[in-house]
Amino acid sequence: MLQTYNTYSLEQEEFQPLQAGQIKMYVCGPTVYNYIHLGNARSAIAFDTIRRYFEYVGYKVNYVSNFTDLGDKILAQGEKEGLTEEQVAQKYEAAFDEDTAQLNIKPATVRSKATEVMPEIVDYIKNLVDQGLAYESEGDVYFSAKKSPDYGHLSHQNFDELEENAAGRLDPVEAKRKQDPIDFALWKGEHREGVKAWPSPWGPGRPGWHIECSVMIQKYLGSEIDIHGGGIDLAFPHHTNEIAQSEGHNHERFVRYWMHNGFVNVNNEKMSKSLGNFTTVHDLLANGVDPQALRYLLGKTHYRRPINYSMDTLNQAQIELDRIRRAYQALTEVQASEKGEDLTIIGRLDEMETRFREAMDDDFNTENALTVVFELVNLVNQYSKEDKQQETVITALQKKMTDWLAIFGIVDLLGQDQLNETEQALFDQRAEARAAKDFAKSDQLRDQLADLGITVRDTSQGQKWERKQAY
RNA sequence: GGUGGUAUAGCCAAGCGGUAAGGCAUGGGUCUGCAACACCCUGAUCACCGGUUCGAUUCCGGUUACCACCUCCA
Numbered sequence: 001m002l003q004t005y006n007t008y009s010l011e012q013e014e015f016q017p018l019q020a021g022q023i024k025m026y027v028c029g030p031t032v033y034n035y036i037h038l039g040n041a042r043s044a045i046a047f048d049t050i051r052r053y054f055e056y057v058g059y060k061v062n063y064v065s066n067f068t069d070l071g072d073k074i075l076a077q078g079e080k081e082g083l084t085e086e087q088v089a090q091k092y093e094a095a096f097d098e099d100t101a102q103l104n105i106k107p108a109t110v111r112s113k114a115t116e117v118m119p120e121i122v123d124y125i126k127n128l129v130d131q132g133l134a135y136e137s138e139g140d141v142y143f144s145a146k147k148s149p150d151y152g153h154l155s156h157q158n159f160d161e162l163e164e165n166a167a168g169r170l171d172p173v174e175a176k177r178k179q180d181p182i183d184f185a186l187w188k189g190e191h192r193e194g195v196k197a198w199p200s201p202w203g204p205g206r207p208g209w210h211i212e213c214s215v216m217i218q219k220y221l222g223s224e225i226d227i228h229g230g231g232i233d234l235a236f237p238h239h240t241n242e243i244a245q246s247e248g249h250n251h252e253r254f255v256r257y258w259m260h261n262g263f264v265n266v267n268n269e270k271m272s273k274s275l276g277n278f279t280t281v282h283d284l285l286a287n288g289v290d291p292q293a294l295r296y297l298l299g300k301t302h303y304r305r306p307i308n309y310s311m312d313t314l315n316q317a318q319i320e321l322d323r324i325r326r327a328y329q330a331l332t333e334v335q336a337s338e339k340g341e342d343l344t345i346i347g348r349l350d351e352m353e354t355r356f357r358e359a360m361d362d363d364f365n366t367e368n369a370l371t372v373v374f375e376l377v378n379l380v381n382q383y384s385k386e387d388k389q390q391e392t393v394i395t396a397l398q399k400k401m402t403d404w405l406a407i408f409g410i411v412d413l414l415g416q417d418q419l420n421e422t423e424q425a426l427f428d429q430r431a432e433a434r435a436a437k438d439f440a441k442s443d444q445l446r447d448q449l450a451d452l453g454i455t456v457r458d459t460s461q462g463q464k465w466e467r468k469q470a471y
Numbered sequence: 472g473g474u475g476g477u478a479u480a481g482c483c484a485a486g487c488g489g490u491a492a493g494g495c496a497u498g499g500g501u502c503u504g505c506a507a508c509a510c511c512c513u514g515a516u517c518a519c520c521g522g523u524u525c526g527a528u529u530c531c532g533g534u535u536a537c538c539a540c541c542u543c544c545a
Binding site: 007031037039043044046068071073152168232233235271273300301304308315316317326359368371442446457 | 472474483492494496503505506508509510539541542543545
């Protein structure tokens with residue numbers, strides 16, 4: 001039975017979707033004001049892996065996510081780049097699509113933008129005002145947090161303290177407008193020159209940050225969903241406020257399972273602009289990092305644990321991935337020489353499948369699942385070395401590898417890499433030298449290739465090469 | 472201050488009441504012209520103190536350290 005940890009209850013719970021066989025899932029997407037950083041990527045990868053596992057075991061997943069495509073951060077970036085808010089958003093939406101495709105993250109079933117749901121946002125806020133849960137104040141609209149029973153439960157914060165903390169950082173303008181410092185904005189009046197504003201019953205303005213997610217969920221998934229995901233930092237205030245809005249709007253439970261991913265640290269430090277270690281996926285890939293290795297690194301750690309990113313951890317991920325790839329490649333080169341089916345191996349595969357699923361069913365324990373993957377790698381390597389192999393077994397082993405690794409977003413097991421002309425020439429010369437048993441020359445050529453990052457090894461079927469990624 | 476989390480071999484990291492999975496690295500071996508790959512073998516009493524128990528890394532209490540949230544940062 002599949003179990004998931006729920007931030008709301010702080011407990012691991014049996015997973016029961018609203019409708020058998022179907023999952024409604026929403027994950028908070030990025031504000032598109034820059035290239036996505038490792039944290040964004042981790043979140044997307046964590047929930048992509050979860051989604052893929054659900055699909056693997058037979059669920060149909062409706063996966064909805066958003067782009068926050070407006071806001072002061074986007075405006076500020078526009079100033080820097082000489083672009084409009086809309087242009088900035090478009091640019092980084094495209095970059096998001098590109099980067100996530102490289103990382104082999106499946107596109108959401110529905111990817112909605114805040115600006116696409118403006119009429120719905122206004123209606124939604126109107127509903128909250130009409131119910132007396134929100135109030136207008138000088139062109140702004142605020143949600144009355146006090147009217148949300150259990151406000152703050154998700155982050156396990158005491159209401160009075162939240163209120164006190166909020167009071168301590170209130171700016172003077174908002175202090176006048178808010179009835180209570182803990183109230184949060186649903187709508188902000190907008191009168192700045194050259195900044196787009198949308199019409200509303202409270203005058204021209206823009207939506208608050210939290211409302212878009214509630215509205216999109218309502219529109220695309222309905223009033224109650226199975227899983228809501230996002231970074232752990234979003235539990236408060238973002239998700240807390242979503243609960244207040246949605247449960248106020250619908251008078252029913254909003255989310256069955258709250259799932260939050262842990263952070264990515266860079267060289268054991270929090271990734272932040274002030275530390276200057278903000279690492280974007282775009283930059284890493286531009287510098288030649290193997291996207292599959294990056295995906296593997298960010299996906300192999302349990303989703304709630306922090307990940308440390310460094311040259312060292314990336315290197316180790318690359319080494320592990322290469323080992324997996326080599327096993328798969330060796331298997332593809334095996335020629336079946338025997339009919340029949342080795343039931344011992346097939347039986348072992350079934351038993352491994354059971355343990356693989358047990359691990360993933362346990363709140364997506366990827367570490368344990370990968371232990372089974374490495375057992376499979378070992379089994380594959382052993383089998384490839386045997387004297388005789390059977391087609392049925394080869395196929396079964398290959399399928400198992402591709403199926404499992406696909407859950408982790410690893411699909412490039414063969415590597416499409418090619419040698420360039422210079423490299424190919426050296427490689428061919430070495431083959432000749434070896435054939436002539438000129439070992440001095442062949443060793444020298446091997447060193448030359450090694451300097452180019454190509455490892456050459458001799459096998460019974462001749463030379464093989466592998467490009468070594470070192471970071 | 473409040474809340475949540477984490478502390479296991481050189482590194483990454485499982486286990487969560489019965490004398491510590493896996494990966495990387497290290498060392499040894501087989502294979503190889505030499506290497507590489509692969510295969511085989513090789514390592515820790517689990518932050519500290521107390522308690523419960525026949526027995527605790529695993530439960531309870533306490534201490535210490537680190538991290539995160541309590542400011543639209545995933």
